[in-house]
Amino acid sequence: xxxxxxxxxxxxxxxxxxxxxxxxxxxxxxxxxxxxxxxxxxxxxxxxxxxxxxxxxxxxxxxxxxxxxxxxxxxxxxxxxxxxxxxxxxxxxxxxxxxxxxxxxxxxxxxxxxxxxxxxxxxxxxxxxxxxxxxxxxxxxxxxxxxxxxxxxxxxxxxxxxxxxxxxxxxxxxxxxxxxxxxxxxxxxxxxxxxxxxxxxxxxxxxxxxxxxxxxxxxxxxxxxxxxxxxxxxxxxxxxxxxxxxxxxxxxxxxxxxxxxxxxxxxxxxxxxxxxxxxxxxxxxxxxxxxxxx
Amino acid sequence: xxxxxxxxxxxxxxxxxxxxxxxxxxxxxxxxxxxxxxxxxxxxxxxxxxxxxxxxxxxxxxxxxxxxxxxxxxxxxxxxxxxxxxxxxxxxxxxxxxxxxxxxxxxxxxxxxxxxxxxxxxxxxxxxxxxxxxxxxxxxxxxxxxxxxxxxxxxxxxxxxxxxxxxxxxxxxxxxxxxxxxxxxxxxxxxxxxxxxxxxxxxxxxxxxxxxxxxxxxxxxxxxxxxxxxxxxxx
Ligand SMILES: Nc1ncnc2c1ncn2[C@@H]1O[C@H](COP(=O)(O)OP(=O)(O)OP(=O)(O)O)[C@@H](O)[C@H]1O
Ligand SMILES: [Mg+2]
Numbered sequence: 001x002x003x004x005x006x007x008x009x010x011x012x013x014x015x016x017x018x019x020x021x022x023x024x025x026x027x028x029x030x031x032x033x034x035x036x037x038x039x040x041x042x043x044x045x046x047x048x049x050x051x052x053x054x055x056x057x058x059x060x061x062x063x064x065x066x067x068x069x070x071x072x073x074x075x076x077x078x079x080x081x082x083x084x085x086x087x088x089x090x091x092x093x094x095x096x097x098x099x100x101x102x103x104x105x106x107x108x109x110x111x112x113x114x115x116x117x118x119x120x121x122x123x124x125x126x127x128x129x130x131x132x133x134x135x136x137x138x139x140x141x142x143x144x145x146x147x148x149x150x151x152x153x154x155x156x157x158x159x160x161x162x163x164x165x166x167x168x169x170x171x172x173x174x175x176x177x178x179x180x181x182x183x184x185x186x187x188x189x190x191x192x193x194x195x196x197x198x199x200x201x202x203x204x205x206x207x208x209x210x211x212x213x214x215x216x217x218x219x220x221x222x223x224x225x226x227x228x229x230x231x232x233x234x235x236x237x238x239x240x241x242x243x244x245x246x247x248x249x250x251x252x253x254x255x256x257x258x259x260x261x262x263x264x265x266x267x268x269x270x271x272x273x274x275x276x277x278x279x280x281x282x283x284x285x286x287x288x289x290x291x292x293x294x
Numbered sequence: 295x296x297x298x299x300x301x302x303x304x305x306x307x308x309x310x311x312x313x314x315x316x317x318x319x320x321x322x323x324x325x326x327x328x329x330x331x332x333x334x335x336x337x338x339x340x341x342x343x344x345x346x347x348x349x350x351x352x353x354x355x356x357x358x359x360x361x362x363x364x365x366x367x368x369x370x371x372x373x374x375x376x377x378x379x380x381x382x383x384x385x386x387x388x389x390x391x392x393x394x395x396x397x398x399x400x401x402x403x404x405x406x407x408x409x410x411x412x413x414x415x416x417x418x419x420x421x422x423x424x425x426x427x428x429x430x431x432x433x434x435x436x437x438x439x440x441x442x443x444x445x446x447x448x449x450x451x452x453x454x455x456x457x458x459x460x461x462x463x464x465x466x467x468x469x470x471x472x473x474x475x476x477x478x479x480x481x482x483x484x485x486x487x488x489x490x491x492x493x494x495x496x497x498x499x500x501x502x503x504x505x506x507x508x509x510x511x512x513x514x515x516x517x518x519x520x521x522x523x524x525x526x527x528x529x
Contacts, residue, residue, distance in 0.1 A: 165392070165393075165396060168385070168389050168392055168393040168396070169393065169396055171382065171384070171385055171389070171393075172382050172385070172393050175382045175383065175384060175385070176380070176382075178344070178380070179376075179380045179382060181344060181363075181364045181365065182342075182344065182364065182374050182376055182380065183368070183393055183394050183396055183397075183440060183444070184364065184365045184367075184368030184369065184396055184397040184444060185365065185393065185396050186363075186365045
């Protein structure tokens, strides 16, 4: 029984990082309907930026801010370099896929050149490695911190989208760019703000997962992109609470399949189960009719 | 307030408007009549910068606005209530109203929201409801309220009575009259000519991209040409 609860603890801490990353994905892919294949590279970029900040001696909360802002800036750059250029020329979305894939490869290449291809690790922290044993279940302070940070980011995003003027502008652009123009919302700047939010979430998720596994590598974003996409389809495209729930679910499924089946089948079971869920609920776990774009 | 001279605009290479001129004096309510496809919506879209105008002048209080983007035009005091209302269906009534105030930086948005709620009690009752779940008349009120939230000096309305029950149409026209009487200049596009001419003091008739007739509301109501074409079976 303690194995079971141990997996719940591990699954929730892993799932919370997936949820943070997936929220960013659902903003871009679901809300704006833009296919940004560089989203995984932003995750990797955030992990490295946080790592470098930590190595420079910044305390962990500040390093997280660096990862967050750095991811946001990289997100804005991906909009400026790829998507704004394509919009100005009337390019269709599959061109964005190819162009952002190219951008992702450039970023991975740069990371290899700058940081090397070997796996890197965060400086050890005596504080974060504090752990408690409760009834045979081991809980690390690091896990607690990751979950708390994730929940705070979720709340911040929810407040931004629901209560701020920028959030209403984002939702209006998502509904219809023409309607946004009619009420005087600057469409280009609002899309850029969305890229910043999504990039910041990806960057933060990169640092969180980099700490959880204590592994940072130039290729860590590739797999993450696929997971992010899977999670947002599971949660219902463009549905932020759905992305959160989907992230936790995928984290739990992965951890349990490693513990009870085999680590070789972790991804097969994860993606397979999601496929089965989608067969039953094709529009995603949490989609409501009125959530869909008009 | 608004002077349009020799405006040409359209979609792609073809101009729908073949050089139209019209004028909306400050404080007035002017209507633009015309059959389906005459170019009424195109005129409003070109005025507010939603589509580019290929030539001509659009002067707002004497300043050229033809090349400005719509967000700038809104900031200069022009709001559009678009054809078909175009409320954000998956946002609440209140969020629709608040996004109408997006261009504003002042601290009176809250009191303007209260003012819109006073004007449209129904919107206040339904403020937490999704806009898409409201009736056509309620959505029209919301579209008007959203435009008012930008504090326009010139309000452009595109067929606000379209598809609404007669009682609701009366409410909408009464509201337009009240807004105009409170000092907002109005340019009203309508197919319901008789109703439009009951609030407007002056009218233009648009026929396939040209102004074919213009005059005071009384003149238009008496003109046999207008009566035959646009007032024939109107209530
Ligand atoms: N987005 C568009 N792309 C291409 N052509 C368009 C577009 N919108 C309108 N048109 C054409 O422009 C002409 C004028 O259309 P417009 O919508 O301005 O007419 P209208 O007077 O508003 O008509 P209605 O009373 O039906 O609303 C029509 O011939 C129409 O087919
Ligand atoms: Mg029209």
